[in-house]
Amino acid sequence: MSQSVATHEVRKNQIQDPFWSEYIRLVREVMVPYQWEALNDRIPGAEPSHAIHNFKIAAGLEQGEFYGMVFQDSDVAKWLEAAAYLIEEKRDPVLEKVVDGVIDIIVKAQREDGYLNTYFTLKEPGREWSNLAECHELYCAGHMIEAGTAYYKATGKRKLLDAVSRFADYIDTVFGQEPGKLKGYDGHQEIELALVKLYHATGNEKYLNLSRYFLDQRGEKPHYFEQEWEKRGRGLHFPQLSMVHDHQYSQSHLxxxxxxxxxxxxxxxxxxxxxxxxxxxxxxxxxxxxxxxxxxxxxxxxxxxxxxxxxxxxxxxxxxxxxxxxxxxxxxxxxxxxxxxxxxxxxxxxxxxxxxxxxxxxxxxxxxxxxxxxxxxxxxxxxxxxxxxxxxxxxxxxxxxxxxxxxxxxxxxxxxxxxxxxxxxGQYVYTVQDASIYVQLYIGGQMEAVINGASVRIEQQSLYISEGKSRFIITPEQTSEFTLALRLPEWCDQAEVTVDGGNKTYFAGDKNGYIELTREWKPGEEVEISFSMPVQIMKSHPQVRQTFSKVALQRGPFVYCMEQVDNGKGLYQLQLPRKTEFMISEQMGSPGGVKVIRAIGQRMKPTEEWADELYRSDSLWSMEPAELKFIPYFTWANRGIGEMTVWIQEATDE
Amino acid sequence: MSQSVATHEVRKNQIQDPFWSEYIRLVREVMVPYQWEALNDRIPGAEPSHAIHNFKIAAGLEQGEFYGMVFQDSDVAKWLEAAAYLIEEKRDPVLEKVVDGVIDIIVKAQREDGYLNTYFTLKEPGREWSNLAECHELYCAGHMIEAGTAYYKATGKRKLLDAVSRFADYIDTVFGQEPGKLKGYDGHQEIELALVKLYHATGNEKYLNLSRYFLDQRGEKPHYFEQEWEKRGRGLHFPQLSMVHDHQYSQSHLxxxxxxxxxxxxxxxxxxxxxxxxxxxxxxxxxxxxxxxxxxxxxxxxxxxxxxxxxxxxxxxxxxxxxxxxxxxxxxxxxxxxxxxxxxxxxxxxxxxxxxxxxxxxxxxxxxxxxxxxxxxxxxxxxxxxxxxxxxxxxxxxxxxxxxxxxxxxxxxxxxxxxxxxxxxGQYVYTVQDASIYVQLYIGGQMEAVINGASVRIEQQSLYISEGKSRFIITPEQTSEFTLALRLPEWCDQAEVTVDGGNKTYFAGDKNGYIELTREWKPGEEVEISFSMPVQIMKSHPQVRQTFSKVALQRGPFVYCMEQVDNGKGLYQLQLPRKTEFMISEQMGSPGGVKVIRAIGQRMKPTEEWADELYRSDSLWSMEPAELKFIPYFTWANRGIGEMTVWIQEATDE
Structure with missing residues (x-):
């Protein structure tokens, strides 16, 4: 791996967080097992996936015909990738055995020359690479490459990595500037980013160059999708869509x-x-x-x-x-x-x-x-x-x-x-550049990095979403100088920072939005950061006509919304005054200490009942106080069906 | 004609109106001639219609193939109907000769048994009545029937009336409750209203009964469109639409x-x-x-x-x-x-x-x-x-x-x-019931009615849209008692009425919204009615979420709108205060004295320029006075491309 020689990098970050650990548990215990059942058509009442069967048939292990979308293989690949991350986070022999079994099947389904795609192998043999605009062939390859690199990174096992490398080698013989090669690229971008991962996993620059080739080729004239469409006799897989001729749709217009x-x-x-x-x-x-x-x-x-x-x-x-x-x-x-x-x-x-x-x-x-x-x-x-x-x-x-x-x-x-x-x-929380560790997200966990070639561990204890706080326990291998750069979120002007039990200091961010703490860090030193989390009344740019004269509430990282169950029917009739006091409280049964916001607003109502008239000229309207309740947007639609809105009319009355 | 025995009826009404005569002139001098060229494929650059050719080919007068939509015939029929009304309004030998020529072709295209439809005759012979859901066969028949009755009423000429009667007779042998007949009805309603006109023109109750049959049959179970779809082997003319299975679309769901x-x-x-x-x-x-x-x-x-x-x-x-x-x-x-x-x-x-x-x-x-x-x-x-x-x-x-x-x-x-x-x-201005003449629209012209079997002429001189006034000169054959019932428009609480130069009297409408003047009318007596036409600030029902907290302006019969050319870009940023003064003025070059409305409103603006941010929490906004100009909705988009809105945000600031 090319990464193994880096002198500065994040090695690992295992999440332990009052909010996010529950999500990761759901992925591990609910979503990945459920999807495995789905891929194997064992969900009663659900439309069959057939994705595993397709691979078994292509591998010669079962009889039958291909079933599903042209990109059905990618469901297996994305599942494998998720499983690989879970295994990387915590070894799980049972899951690993399932994954190894799937990989055995996939490798058996791969052709001698490296080609791997059950749709074309089973349903349209001989027509490979004839419809890049619509058929997601390189897209599926990309997802399998991502799975192969993730599983290698998680376990060190090379079987799928080697298989996808052979596939990528084969693709490299098919596509390129050289005479006789196809000058194409996929309708759905994906292989481009996957090939960079494969380059990182193998150090083989061929993959990086192939990725760049696909990007460079995109949007060139004469248009590849039109050419291949003519070449194959103008056949379409999805005649109801415009994948071939609407070049903007696939970002191939330029x-x-x-x-x-x-x-x-x-x-x-x-x-x-x-x-x-x-x-x-x-x-x-x-x-x-x-x-x-x-x-x-x-x-x-x-x-x-x-x-x-x-x-x-x-x-x-x-x-x-x-x-x-x-x-x-x-x-x-x-x-x-x-x-x-x-x-x-x-x-x-x-x-x-x-x-x-x-x-x-x-x-x-x-x-x-x-x-x-x-x-x-x-x-x-x-x-x-x-x-x-x-x-x-x-x-x-x-x-x-x-x-x-x-x-x-x-x-x-x-x-x-x-x-x-x-x-x-865990891969999204920190970045490292030179001798600086950047905290991008305030998500708790155990991180290991390499700075100046030496190991640094950081434990983040986060109460970010509930209290706007996070604590870092910094444990370099030995005392060493580096920078801990703490992101000041855009919703916050300054933060209160305490280093190793010293005085609280208030910091604004630097021009890039970070509070940079550069010092000789001794093992076990602690940093605490605290953000005030007032409710923010957000407006959108004056050119956004749909939300003009409306506001949305934000608190910390969360955007809020109103639901009918809390605020009654007709949410568009409600208004929030410019100056208002917000009350913050816990929401019963909400994950990780998420808060709800209450405020006194108003409901605009006609002063007399409207009978049947749809339009009236003589109507009088008045404002009636209304207790408004806002919940974090992500929690909407968990209490039955009802109206919901993020944006609420701003009252101009003071 | 069944109507000729009525003791109370409107016989004729020839429009002479400062506003509407210009529209009728446009129909006569621009639209009907233009459409005639279009039907004959003589408009350079326009997609060919082929509608007249289709009839000529079906009539054996030309060689060729059918071209166009399944309902292409109806374009000819609607043109004939419009031409008939123009001829009824003012005899026009040139136009009449063209119409007679078209009718000759149409009658030649009619089959021996009465059937008349160039699409099925030329393109799908033998498949008549096999796809009522999609193919507009009875719809086209209906439009031709309307043309036939209109031309007969205008000229007394029976050739097309007789042809469409034969067609209707034939349809009556095909559809009905009797064994062996089809229990169907058309996907696009039209023949039902046309058959009532044919009944009025001929007095033959068969046509009335057939109309009622089609209405009664609609939405019965088992569903006719599903049955005929099965019967014809599930073929579809418009597979991209859902004319067969979406029964609500064609009001055949119930x-x-x-x-x-x-x-x-x-x-x-x-x-x-x-x-x-x-x-x-x-x-x-x-x-x-x-x-x-x-x-x-x-x-x-x-x-x-x-x-x-x-x-x-x-x-x-x-x-x-x-x-x-x-x-x-x-x-x-x-x-x-x-x-x-x-x-x-x-x-x-x-x-x-x-x-x-x-x-x-x-x-x-x-x-x-x-x-x-x-x-x-x-x-x-x-x-x-x-x-x-x-x-x-x-x-x-x-x-x-x-x-x-x-x-x-x-x-x-x-x-x-x-x-x-x-x-x-002219047919929409008056209605007559018993011994009452109702003025439904204030459109000027010469009307002849029969009341109690005696003739009454009324000349209406209308300045309705410009001044809210209309004058009626009432000329009964001889002095007779009847009621002149003047509609009080919904936008008006009362009207000022002067009868025969007497005192002005203010009237509110009766429970049905009319001012009823019952008296012995002497020839030449005059009635003047005058409505005040303030600008009305309209609101929509509180359940209409899209226009909530917005208002629209109306004055007289016109709904108003704002255009970018008058009010600048970003019409959604404008607000109209609840209390405002409106200034009414002539619009240069507008038809028939139509007025524009001006008012001082306001534009909501951020107090400082927004740079690139899409969302901000710290933004301050203020109101800037803005001169608003409203034009009648029907005149929009006559001055180039720009923003337009009927509804404007109501300012709640007083």
Missing amino acids: PVREQGKAEGHAVRLVYMCTAMADIAAETGDAGMLAACCELWDNIVNKRMYITGGIGSMEQGESFTADYDLPGDLAYAETCASVGLIFFAKRMLRLHQDSKYADVMERALYNTVISGMSLDGTKFFYVNPLEVYPEVLGKNKNYNHVKAERQGWFSCACCPPNVSRLLASL | PVREQGKAEGHAVRLVYMCTAMADIAAETGDAGMLAACCELWDNIVNKRMYITGGIGSMEQGESFTADYDLPGDLAYAETCASVGLIFFAKRMLRLHQDSKYADVMERALYNTVISGMSLDGTKFFYVNPLEVYPEVLGKNKNYNHVKAERQGWFSCACCPPNVSRLLASL
Whole structure:
């Protein structure tokens, strides 16, 4: 591994946190076992997955036919990756045996030449690489590569790593600039970021170059998807979609360096950006870095919901336009926020700037965990900011919106994406650059890093979400000088810091948003940081028409919302005065000390009953005091079906 | 004609009106000639219609193949109907000769047995009546029947009337309860209302009974569309739509008497309701009448835009749910408002209640004429109440919304529907019941009625839209007693009335909303009525979440809107104070003395520039005075592309 020679790096971080440990337990005890049953078609009533069967048939171990989506293999790969992270976090011989068994099957299903894809092997042999626009062939390869590298990192076992390396070697013989090779790239970006992981795991630069090739080729003219479409006689797998001709959908409308704006399918865009940032970091490609920064800014400053959700429309699961952020029609796919976190993590490798971690936090604490129920058995694919259940099923613009989480999806991308992110959450808490350890997230656990070639352990004890506090016990191998850089979250102007029992000191962040503590650290020294967590009344940019004159509440990392069960029907009738006092309290049965917010607001009502008239000119309205209750957005829809809104009308009366 | 024996009826009404005559001139001089060219494929650059060619080929006069939609014939029929109304209004030998020529071709295209439909005759012979759900076969028949009756009424010429009667006779042999007959009905209602017109034109009750049969059969179980789908081997003409299985779409989900709520395709619903009201009036069917009233109330009290538009979503061009009235996503098809006027006219035959004429006025003065440009050459199919052009083409939820009127549509339903309504507008101004003449609309012209078997002429001189006034010169054959009932519009509490130069008297309406003047009328007596026309600040029902805390302006029959060209960009940032003074003035170049409204409002602005941040907690906002200008909704989008909104945020500051 190329990483093993680094003099500065995070080695390991095992999470122990009053809030997040429960999520990781759910992944380990509920989601990963449940998904294993699903992959094996043992969930009564659920649509069969057939994904394991497909591999067994391709391996010659079973008879039968391929069943499922063209990208069905990726469900197995994402499950393997999540399982690998769990094993890395805590060895688990039972799970490891299951994983080894699956890997044996997968390797048997691999062709002699390295090719591995059950859909084409079983259903369309001979038509490999004929429809990159639609068939997710390299996408599936990418997920298997991610699984292979994760399992190798967790266990040191090479079987899957070697298999995916052979596959990548084969892919490298198929694609490239050389005469006779295909000049293509996948419709759904994924292999690009996976090949960088494979490069890190093996040190083989071929994989890095192949990743870069795919990125460089994207959007070149003549357009590859059009060419291959002509070549295969204009056949389509998904005639109802426009994967071949809508180039913006797959971010192939322009070369990646020239895109500038976040267009098309949101998940594909952030997966692509993740790889672009990787390539920029690995190769020092300034054009690629500039493109990453431009796309980041466009997403975060113009096209992101306050919950960290991205994708403003269902059509194409896509971005729409700058400042176009409808709350009720939002797509805000859980997977897209997972991908945004991948992108943020790569940007933090390039620039130690807290703005990337701020977005990571926003997406993680809001949209990502909104994506699952508090018991880990139900999931949102789409994460709206405003729901009126009465119109769902009637107004078809809301066909993608659900008022309650669902058990499993036929296109089951989001639950395993949440699993693999949460199972690997330890990787997102710290970054190391030179002799500085950056605390990006205040999530408790045991971290081991290498600084100046020497080991440093840091135990973080976090009461971040409940009390705005975190304590660090710093244990270098021996006393040594380095910097502990503590992120000052964007919702906080300054923090109170105590180093080794000394006086409390107030710090504002430096220009990059960190409080840098540089000293000779002795083993066992402690740092405490404390943030005040007032309720913040958030406004959106004046060009966001959908939320104009509305406000949203934030406290700490959480965005809040109102539900009908607490506030009655007609949430749009409620207003929050500009000056108001907020009362903070515990919520019964809520995870990890999450608080609710109460305030006295008002409900606008007509002074007399409206009978049947739809429109009146002579109506009088008045304000009636209303006790408002706000809960963290991620906890919505855990108490039955009802209205929900993040944004509330601001009262202009003082 | 059955009507010729009536002792009370409106015989004729020729419009002469400072506002509407110009529209009728546009129909006569621009729209009908243009559409004739279009039907003959002589519009350079436009998609060919081929509709006349189809008839010529079916008539054996030309060689070739059918081209166009399954309902292409109806474009010819609607054009004929509009031409007939123009000829009825003013004989026009040139136009009449063209019409006679078309009728000759149509009659040659009719089969021996009476069947007449070029699509099935040319393209699917032998498959007639096999796909009523999708193929508009009876719908096309209905439009041809309407054309035949209109031309007979206009000219006394029977050729087309006889042809469509033979066709209706043939249809009567195909459909019915008797063994061996089909138990079906058309997916798109239209023939039901047409058969009532044919009954009126011929006096043959068979046609009335057939109309009633189609209505009674609709929504019966087992479902006809499912049965015929099975019978024809499950073939579909429009697989991308759900015309066969989505029964609500075509109002065939329940028997018509049990529907109660306005569901599905809005045009189909109002065409159906029109026929239902006809049947209730002709047969005294109390159940049918109750169903009409229930559907009327549901549309008007729960599902109608303030502009008289109906249909809240593009999917299925359909209604959605009670109080679900998004302005930006509105479908509000021009044709649907035309159909709503048809329905209102039939309800006025049943009940002399001004509420029906109020809706007729609302739809006519706002959505219907919004549907065409001020020069009669461009058209809106969809009539939104709020448009932000920057997101059009990017956010695909707005794919149906255009920021400017279009030249012609491949599905060219709206322009000819506007033509035939405007060309027959004289029929909507008065109704007669017993010895009362009701003035439903204040549109100037020369009317002839029969009251107690004697002729009465009324000349209306209207300055309704400019000054809120109208004058009536009443000329009975000889002095006779009858009632002149003047509608008090819903936007007016009382009117000032002067009878024959006497004193001014103020009247409120009676319980049905009319000012009834009953007296011995001497020839040449005059009545003047004057309405005050203050600007009205309209609010919508508190359950309409999309317009909550917003207001719209109305003055007289017109709903107003703001455009970017007058008010700057960011219309959602503007607010109208509760108490404000309105200034009324002429608009340069506007038709018929239409006024614009000005008021001092305010624009909500951040006190400091927002840089890149999308969300901020520390932002301060202030109000800046803004001169607001409102124009009548129907005149929007005549000055280039820009933002538009009907509803504006109400300022709660006093």
